Every structure is written in C-alpha cells, then in structure tokens.
Amino acid sequence: MLLFYRVMTMKKIEIYDSTLRDGAQGEGVSFSVSDKLKIAECLDKFGVTYIEAGNPYSNPKDAQFFEKAKSLRLTNAKLAAFGSTVRKDTSPEDDESVKALLAAGTKYVTIFGKAWKLHVDCILGTTPEENLTMISSTIKYLRSKGRTVFFDAEHYFDGWKDDPDYALEVLKTAEKAGASALILCDTNGGCFPDEITKIVRASCKAVTTPVGIHCHNDTGCAAANTVAAVKAGAVQIQGTFTGIGERCGNAAFTTVVPDLQLKLGYSLVAGKQLETMTKLARYISEIANMRLHATSPYVGRSAFAHKGGMHADGVSKNPRTFEHIDPAAVGNKRSFPLSEVSGRSAVLPQLQAVEGSLTKSSAETKQIIDKMKSLEQEGFQFEAAAASFELLVRKQLGKFTPHFEIDHYRIISSMDSLDGHPYTEKANALVKVRVGDKYEITADEGEGPVNAIDKALRKALEVFYPELRKMYLVDFKVRVISSNDSTAATTRVLIESTDGENTWTTVGASKDIINASVIALNDSIEYMLKDR
Numbered sequence: 001m002l003l004f005y006r007v008m009t010m011k012k013i014e015i016y017d018s019t020l021r022d023g024a025q026g027e028g029v030s031f032s033v034s035d036k037l038k039i040a041e042c043l044d045k046f047g048v049t050y051i052e053a054g055n056p057y058s059n060p061k062d063a064q065f066f067e068k069a070k071s072l073r074l075t076n077a078k079l080a081a082f083g084s085t086v087r088k089d090t091s092p093e094d095d096e097s098v099k100a101l102l103a104a105g106t107k108y109v110t111i112f113g114k115a116w117k118l119h120v121d122c123i124l125g126t127t128p129e130e131n132l133t134m135i136s137s138t139i140k141y142l143r144s145k146g147r148t149v150f151f152d153a154e155h156y157f158d159g160w161k162d163d164p165d166y167a168l169e170v171l172k173t174a175e176k177a178g179a180s181a182l183i184l185c186d187t188n189g190g191c192f193p194d195e196i197t198k199i200v201r202a203s204c205k206a207v208t209t210p211v212g213i214h215c216h217n218d219t220g221c222a223a224a225n226t227v228a229a230v231k232a233g234a235v236q237i238q239g240t241f242t243g244i245g246e247r248c249g250n251a252a253f254t255t256v257v258p259d260l261q262l263k264l265g266y267s268l269v270a271g272k273q274l275e276t277m278t279k280l281a282r283y284i285s286e287i288a289n290m291r292l293h294a295t296s297p298y299v300g301r302s303a304f305a306h307k308g309g310m311h312a313d314g315v316s317k318n319p320r321t322f323e324h325i326d327p328a329a330v331g332n333k334r335s336f337p338l339s340e341v342s343g344r345s346a347v348l349p350q351l352q353a354v355e356g357s358l359t360k361s362s363a364e365t366k367q368i369i370d371k372m373k374s375l376e377q378e379g380f381q382f383e384a385a386a387a388s389f390e391l392l393v394r395k396q397l398g399k400f401t402p403h404f405e406i407d408h409y410r411i412i413s414s415m416d417s418l419d420g421h422p423y424t425e426k427a428n429a430l431v432k433v434r435v436g437d438k439y440e441i442t443a444d445e446g447e448g449p450v451n452a453i454d455k456a457l458r459k460a461l462e463v464f465y466p467e468l469r470k471m472y473l474v475d476f477k478v479r480v481i482s483s484n485d486s487t488a489a490t491t492r493v494l495i496e497s498t499d500g501e502n503t504w505t506t507v508g509a510s511k512d513i514i515n516a517s518v519i520a521l522n523d524s525i526e527y528m529l530k531d532r
Contacts, residue, residue: 200234387523409431
C-alpha cells in the first residue's frame with residue numbers, strides 16, 4: 001500500500017475516547033445502554049487505549065452500563081468512569097459522586113477539578129486553597145481504594161491566561177496526590193494552536209507526570225489544537241470518535257488519529273485497525289442518529305471525491321496529484337461525482353464497470369456524457385445518484401431491459417383535523433403496472449402521497465418479484481431547482497433505498513413533485529432488479 005507521508009517518529013500516544021460520555025452530551029445524541037455496549041466493543045477493536053464510558057453519578061443509565069460492562073471481554077481498551085472531585089466541606093468517603101465512581105468497578109477513574117479561579121469562586125463558591133484540598137483529597141482517597149486516577153484540569157487554558165501560577169499549582173497538587181495523568185482541558189474551546197503549544201510546553205516542563213490534552217471545537221481548532229499539544233509534549237489525546245459533543249463538539253479522532261499517525265509518524269493504532277476507521281465512523285454516526293458530514297476529513301464521502309474534470313484526470317494518472325494519502329489507509333475509497341463539470345476521466349470508471357472495453361475516446365463515452373449533461377439541464381443531478389447513472393449507462397449501451405412499466409397511477413390526499421387545526425396527512429394511491437403481458441392493480445395508504453405511491457408500487461410488483469419485500473426507503477430529499485417559476489418550478493427528488501445489505505440512491509426531476517418521486521422510485525426498484 002502506498003502512503004503519502006514521511007515517517008518522522010514512532011512515539012506512542014494514548015487514545016482516550018469520550019464518545020460515550022462527552023459525545024453523549026451533544027445536542028440530539030442519546031445512547032441507550034445497548035448502544036453504548038456496542039460502541040465500546042467497536043472502539044476496543046479499533047484499538048483505543050481508554051474508553052470513558054460515562055458518569056455513574058449523573059444518571060442511572062450510566063450506572064447500569066457499568067454493571068453490564070463487567071461482562072465485556074475487551075482486548076485493547078480499559079474502561080474509565082468519570083466524575084468530579086468531592087464537594088466543598090465534604091470528605092471523600094461521604095461524597096456521593098466518589099461513591100458512584102467506586103461502585104462502577106473500573107480500575108481507571110477520571111475526575112475533573114477546577115483550574116480557573118473564576119470557576120472556583122462563581123461555580124464552587126469556595127476558596128482557591130479549598131479547591132486544591134478537594135482535588136488532593138479525592139485523588140488520594142481513590143488511590144487508597146486501588147484506582148488509577150486521571151485528573152482533568154477543567155478550563156486549564158483559561159485558568160492559565162488568568163493566573164498561570166494557580167493553574168500550575170492545580171497540576172502539581174494532582175501530581176503530588178498520585179494522579180497518573182494530568183489532562184489539560186480547553187473546556188470552552190476558545191484557544192488557538194499557538195496558545196496551546198506555548199501553554200502545554202510550559203506545563204510539561206513543570207511536572208513529571210504524563211500530560212494529556214482535551215479540546216473542544218468552538219473555534220473550529222480542536223483537531224489542530226490536539227496535534228499542537230502532542231507536538232508540545234502531550235502523550236494522551238482525549239476526544240470523541242466522530243467529533244460529537246457539547247456545543248460544537250470535541251476533537252474528532254477520525255481527523256486527529258490519521259493526522260498524527262499518517263502525517264507525523266506517531267504510533268496510535270495498528271495499520272489494519274486504521275483501515276477500519278471509515279466504517280466505524282459511519283457505524284457510530286448511525287447509532288447516534290447523526291449523519292457523518294460528507295466533507296469530514298479522511299472518512300467523509302467526499303474526502304476523496306474528484307468532481308472537476310482536471311482533478312479526475314490527474315488522480316487517474318497519478319493519485320498523488322490530488323490526494324494527500326491513499327484512501328485505503330483509512331478504509332475510504334476514491335470516487336468521481338458525476339456532473340456537468342465532469343470530464344471523461346471522471347465518468348470512465350463508472351462506464352467501465354458496465355462495459356469494460358470503453359475508453360475515453362469511445363464514441364459511446366461521449367454520447368453518455370452528452371446525455372447526462374442534457375438531463376442535468378432538465379433538473380436531474382447524478383452526483384449523489386450513482387444508481388440512476390448506472391441505469392442511464394445501461395440504457396445508452398443497449399444493456400437495459402425494463403422489468404416493469406407503470407401503466408397508470410392515481411393519488412388522493414386528504415388532511416384530517418382536530419378543532420380546525422390540521423394534524424395528520426393521509427394519502428391513498430392506486431397503481432397499475434405491467435410485467436410482460438400481465439397486469440397488476442394495487443392500492444395502498446400512506447403517510448403522505450410519496451409514502452402511499454411507494455407502498456402501492458412495491459406491493460403490486462411483489463407479485464412478480466418477491467425479493468422486493470426486503471426493500472425499503474431510508475431517505476427522501478426534495479429540492480426546488482428553478483425557484484423563479486414559483487409553484488411551476490422544476491423539482492428534484494433524491495431517494496435512498498436499501499435491501500438491508502446494500503444502499504443506493506436514485507434521482508427524478510419534474511415540474512410535478514409526485515412525478516419526480518415516481519421517476520426516482522422507478523429507478524430505485526429497477527436498480528434492485530438489474531441483475532435478475
């Protein structure tokens with residue numbers, strides 16, 4: 001495998017993943033106990049060093065997770081429970097948060113304490129001296145119970161800017177009490193790489209205990225700040241796998257890990273594990289019910305997509321011309337989105353998948369590109385609809401025989417109301433299809449016209465093609481193309497379908513949204529049946 005980087009060092013960096021704790025604090029994210037167990041097993045297989053699995057004191061779900069996690073057979077990662085220092089005027093043995101940490105049963109615990117006097121005064125309502133006592137007593141007590149303690153110096157960088165001497169005193173107090181790692185937290189996410197470098201370097205010189213870094217992404221610099229911290233001496237990186245988390249999220253390991261390993265030569269995970277990163281990122285995103293951004297570095301759908309004709313031609317001749325690494329190194333793959341700016345080099349791989357003898361100079365290649373551009377003038381777009389494009393290629397090459405024809409369809413839509421306020425839309429669809437010389441007429445009801453026509457169409461065709469029972473829609477997007485035409489504007493519909501194993505996307509365009517939907521549905525079904 002060809003990797004486009006120069007190995008500079010092999011210094012080992014620990015990965016401390018907080019997807020299950022900090023990631024779960026992201027807006028719209030809610031993991032069940034079962035979800036957390038599945039993700040923990042996946043993170044372990046990937047090769048993370050530690051998994052911060054939750055705060056057992058904050059909610060019953062996390063406490064339940066730690067109980068069930070005792071049956072996990074992890075081979076790479078160690079689970080860590082997360083909590084706070086004791087409250088003021090409370091001894092560790094009487095503090096409920098500390099009791100919950102011990103009850104979690106993990107060998108590793110991470111506690112956070114204040115490193116910024118503003119928080120000591122406004123949040124804790126105590127003195128700087130008492131804050132140091134709270135940190136020290138908590139760590140000593142947990143150590144006496146056989147726990148390995150990591151200390152998160154919360155708001156460390158803001159604290160340093162306010163009073164560097166006190167911020168360092170917090171670190172030294174935790175070190176003296178027996179903390180095994182000191183984590184510098186950019187909790188507000190407001191720092192830039194040059195600040196991180198300066199403060200981390202000075203902090204590493206002031207203590208002998210290993211230093212870690214925990215960055216939030218409020219300035220969009222979490223990944224860069226994490227890399228800067230490692231260069232300055234940090235040996236443990238904290239973050240979440242896909243960057244989810246409070247506010248703007250945390251440092252994304254899908255960016256930081258390959259940055260450090262492939263670009264800078266640090267040792268984090270085995271190469272074969274790194275090659276599973278894209279698949280794992282998409283899996284975690286699905287469980288979190290959050291779509292992975294197409295432009296996410298390394299793992300996004302567009303990370304190695306070459307749409308411009310010159311780019312596609314260049315990367316086809318030599319991948320290094322427009323790719324900074326081999327996509328396979330992170331489990332991703334190269335793609336050539338299809339559009340009006342695509343040249344023949346971009347289209348050729350898709351054409352050759354149907355007809356291997358085609359070349360850039362083939363007459364059929366030019367005809368297919370011309371047809372594609374003509375359809376895009378009408379509102380179609382094949383960049384995100386590879387299934388429809390494949391069907392277009394087959395049709396242009398005379399390698400397509402339709403499996404059915406829609407002879408007729410009718411939709412009746414109505415809106416029920418409660419006290420004069422509409423609250424639910426129902427639709428009934430009637431479809432007549434022809435397969436060979438046989439006809440089938442079927443009706444069905446759905447939540448809206450598109451759902452109704454989808455159900456009726458597949459119900460009619462299942463008589464001839466039973467395998468369609470496995471097929472269902474997973475996404476439906478509508479975009480108005482020519483908005484100046486008001487209600488007569490052209491509408492583009494993208495439909496994503498799956499059979500439970502494979503997923504594909506088709507497109508339809510029309511001045512009638514229902515007709516555009518039917519075109520996309522028709523292609524979706526034909527694509528599933530194409531190899532029949």
